[in-house]
Amino acid sequence: MTTSPESSARTFSTIGVVGLGTMGAGIAEVFARHGYTVVGAEKDDEALERGRQHLEHSTDRAVKRGKLTEEEQAGLLGRITLTTALADLADADLVIEAVVESMDVKKAIFRELDGIVAPDAVLATNTSSLSVTELSTATARPGRVVGVHFFNPAPVQDLVEIVRTVVTEEAVLADVKALVEALGKNPVVCGDKAGFIANTLLFGYLNHAVAMYEGKYASREDIDAAMRYGCGYPMGPLALLDLIGLDTAYEILETMYRQGRDRLHAPSPVLKQMVTAGLLGRKTGRGFYTYEAPDSPVVVPDDKTPSADEKPELRRDIRSVGVVGTGTMATGIIEVFAKSGFDVTYVGRSQDKVDGVVAAITKSFDKQIQRGRATEETKTEVLGRLTGSISLDDLADVDIVVEAIAEDLAVKTTLFANLDDICKPGAILATTTSSLPIIACAQATSRPQDVVGMHFFNPAPIMKLVEVVSTVSTSEDVTETTRALCERVGKVAVSCADRAGFIVNALLFPYLNDAVKMLEAHYATADDIDTAMKQGCALPMGPFELLDVVGNDVSLAIQRELYLEFREPGFAPAPLLEHLVTAGYLGRKTKRGFRDYSAR
Structure with missing residues (x-):
């Protein structure tokens, strides 16, 4: 299958996937669904059987929902070969690693793959937070190593972050991007920085919400309701953390903080306490909320749940x-x-x-x-x-x-x-x-x-x-x-x-400001950042779309208020935002902001 008819026209026919957990099995399914031959590798027979079950259960659900016929399911599963030997990946044109988030484990796999696959084969990692550059040093040809970060569940989510290192070959980057597009996905290209686009912006916001809760500024229910009803987010930040897993969130924040030293990414202390106590979210049945059972999405009342007797009443007559x-x-x-x-x-x-x-x-x-x-x-x-x-x-x-x-x-x-x-x-x-x-x-x-x-x-x-x-x-x-x-x-x-920004603006505008800083650093384009947040995090609008609707002058005024109140260096308005306001590029109302609306 030729994925890039122009330039190098690299051909990808066989795809290797190392690690067949929920994410790896989902990636294998995506490629097999589009006609590619897939070799899936796991460390032992027990893990391999779990991977097989992931694939069968996922495709069974697709059949029940009418997304696949039984014949298509059989063909899809028939294109996937399962193995416990990395040597069986020798003919793969691209190998995607999707194992545990451990640099040592991933490096060991890359080192072994380097001696197995062809010299021009591409090696990719699905890491969400580790350094792709450091991983690439485990190979003799770091220029062919790239990050290909799918979002969970891979068969459903359209966003894929393609992460380039300073030595990734341009042809490799172009070919992998074309391959991802051939899968019907939307690739966004970014540099090698912990968290990439979506997690960098998302986890700063989530960490801020945890700090707000930890400081008893507002209840968990009110913080979550504020972002759902005030911003149209599909989930509140604390409920989302429970879904992601507090241990996973802690590790991502810790990795981002170690790499960038941004205090806003330093995990809130309560996160570490909850992880230590085994309160990891839905998967353990208790996190910020309490659930019916481990892995259940059903929230049940606990000692923090407001009782029906606490329902507010009109204590003063309002006519x-x-x-x-x-x-x-x-x-x-x-x-x-x-x-x-x-x-x-x-x-x-x-x-x-x-x-x-x-x-x-x-x-x-x-x-x-x-x-x-x-x-x-x-x-x-x-x-x-x-x-x-x-x-x-x-x-x-x-x-x-x-x-x-x-x-x-x-x-x-x-x-x-x-x-x-x-x-x-x-x-x-x-x-x-x-x-x-x-x-x-x-x-x-x-x-x-x-x-x-x-x-x-x-x-x-x-x-x-x-x-x-x-x-x-x-x-x-x-x-x-x-x-x-x-x-x-x-x-x-x-x-x-009574504190600057209350709940919604205090959580929303630092996130928007972080997006402007990301653009200002030429880390990714405005279009790619917007796409990442809409498709990777299911937000109704990307940050630059929203800034142009709200008005850059309004956004700058709010960000200044937050900075003056909290004196948090990370809240200082991004210089690019100030420059746009000075130039009169206020957004849709002036026909120009982060984008030009004059021809629309």
């Missing part, structure tokens, strides 16, 4: 709502409360802006009516609950005021001082700030116990998450009432303390 602001976020919040049956008084700076809110909500309803998701009667009811005003004094009798004006602390504190004078005793004063200190708003009033953060996500009518942020002064009944109110309007509330 009417005030909103200050008429922008996109404010309008969305007004719509959310009015749709949930609350009378809403909203205040804008001019009558035109006040009228614009009604027009925007009317337009929103008209779209929903056209799609059959709302009725004219509902629209009339909701609009009937709205009272617009240009005077803050009209908020005197509301039970809660939600502020959604510009992210300017001086403007917000002045507003809170005014609301303190105007609003009735016991009214809750909430801010939707995403990055400013809520305590500063609280201290502008004579009732700091009544001030709370209520951070909606944009667009408010669609996004489920609300971060409920308590300051050191916020009373418990205000926090509980705000959480209960979020549930009443159909939102998922998570609790945290």
